[in-house]
Amino acid sequence: MTGTIDARLAELGIELPHAAAPAANYIPYVVTGDLIFVSGQVPFWNGELKGVGKVGRDMDIPAAQEIARICGLNLIAQARAACDGDLDRISGVVKVGGFVNAVPDFDQHPEIINGCSDLMVDVFGDKGRHSRFAVGAGSLPRGVAVEIEAIFRRD
Numbered sequence: 001m002t003g004t005i006d007a008r009l010a011e012l013g014i015e016l017p018h019a020a021a022p023a024a025n026y027i028p029y030v031v032t033g034d035l036i037f038v039s040g041q042v043p044f045w046n047g048e049l050k051g052v053g054k055v056g057r058d059m060d061i062p063a064a065q066e067i068a069r070i071c072g073l074n075l076i077a078q079a080r081a082a083c084d085g086d087l088d089r090i091s092g093v094v095k096v097g098g099f100v101n102a103v104p105d106f107d108q109h110p111e112i113i114n115g116c117s118d119l120m121v122d123v124f125g126d127k128g129r130h131s132r133f134a135v136g137a138g139s140l141p142r143g144v145a146v147e148i149e150a151i152f153r154r155d
Contacts, residue, residue, distance in 0.1 A: 003087060003088035004088050005123065006087060006088075008123055008125075009123060014123070017044070017045060017074060019078045020074060020077075022039070026039055028078050029078050029079070034091075034153050034155070035152070035154075036151065036154055038075050038078045038079060038149060038152065040147045040148065040149040041149070042074075043070040043074070043146060045073075051064070051070070052144055053101075053143065054102055054145065055101065055102040057103050058145070061112065064146060066115060067145050068114070069116060069119050071148040072116035072117075072119040075148060076120075079152045082152070082154070089154045089155050090127065090152050090154055091127060092152065093128045093130040093150065093152055095150065096113065096120065096130050096131075096132045096133075096149075097133045097134075097149045098112070098133065098135070099137045099146065099148070100112045100137065100145065101137050102136050104138075109135060112145075112146060113134035115146075117130070
């Protein structure tokens with residue numbers, strides 16, 4: 001029997017990727033108490049790195065928002081792994097932190113990270129509302145345009 005969140009994902013036409021293995025000496029998430037701290041996720045999709053480049057030079061805001069959404073899907077995939085496959089155990093998205101690789105005069109970082117924030121609310125409803133930061137970066141790993149981390153609360 002599918003859970004409420006799995007049904008919501010199906011309704012939205014979303015298939016989550018498999019939780020990616022770490023690419024260096026870290027773990028993809030840490031569970032402490034009722035919190036899941038998910039390491040920064042970059043836009044890997046089906047084994048392919050998407051969204052390489054700088055926002056404001058190589059891609060526009062809508063394209064970068066889609067890259068942030070892919071990061072969000074990877075965050076949810078890691079949260080699912082931390083909940084033994086049961087996303088109904090997620091009782092809230094606590095915080096989202098987003099980094100945007102942009103040209104120096106770019107100042108619309110929050111609009112980019114909205115691609116992830118909107119996804120969290122679409123998937124989890126009111127439990128998806130969260131605190132957040134969105135900052136610019138001179139570069140990000142592998143040259144990606146966006147990297148996002150998150151903290152989830154689980155039952």
